[in-house]
Amino acid sequence: QVQLVESGGGLVQAGGSLRLSCAASGRTVSSYAMGWFRQAPGPGKEREFVATISASGGDTNYVDSVKGRFTISRDNAKNMVYLQMNSLKPEDTAVYYCAARAGRYPYTERRLYDRWGQGTQVTVSS
Numbered sequence: 228q229v230q231l232v233e234s235g236g237g238l239v240q241a242g243g244s245l246r247l248s249c250a251a252s253g254r255t256v257s258s259y260a261m262g263w264f265r266q267a268p269g270p271g272k273e274r275e276f277v278a279t280i281s282a283s284g285g286d287t288n289y290v291d292s293v294k295g296r297f298t299i300s301r302d303n304a305k306n307m308v309y310l311q312m313n314s315l316k317p318e319d320t321a322v323y324y325c326a327a328r329a330g331r332y333p334y335t336e337r338r339l340y341d342r343w344g345q346g347t348q349v350t351v352s353s
Contacts, residue, residue, distance in 0.1 A: 229253045229342045231325045236347030239315055245349060247310040249325030257303040258282050260333045262340060263310045265321035265349075274324065278310060279333035288335050292318075315351045322346040 235247040247263065262279035266272055278299035279288045287299055298311040308325060326340035334340075 231344035233347040249308040251306040259327045267321040282331040
């Protein structure tokens, strides 16, 4: 069983940067695709795909709104996944969740991920 713990969230001004980290424990995640998802505040807001990465790290996917600004990466030797977020915007404000799924392909559908962290809050002020 894989356990995931996120860190690195906080309050930042628009245009600033944050780096989220996801520490995995319980077993190695080298055979797991990993992803970052987020849920913005407000009623009816669903958890949405942000970025995913294949088990090897060779393939990545990004939602259009973060392309060119966010970078997902992983260090399988350390059982870590990262999300580097640059040029942050107020609309990036959300709770960010790390997720894992057994298998190598980095699907973007939330329902395919069955391991989740507790989330870390990112707030971007204007």
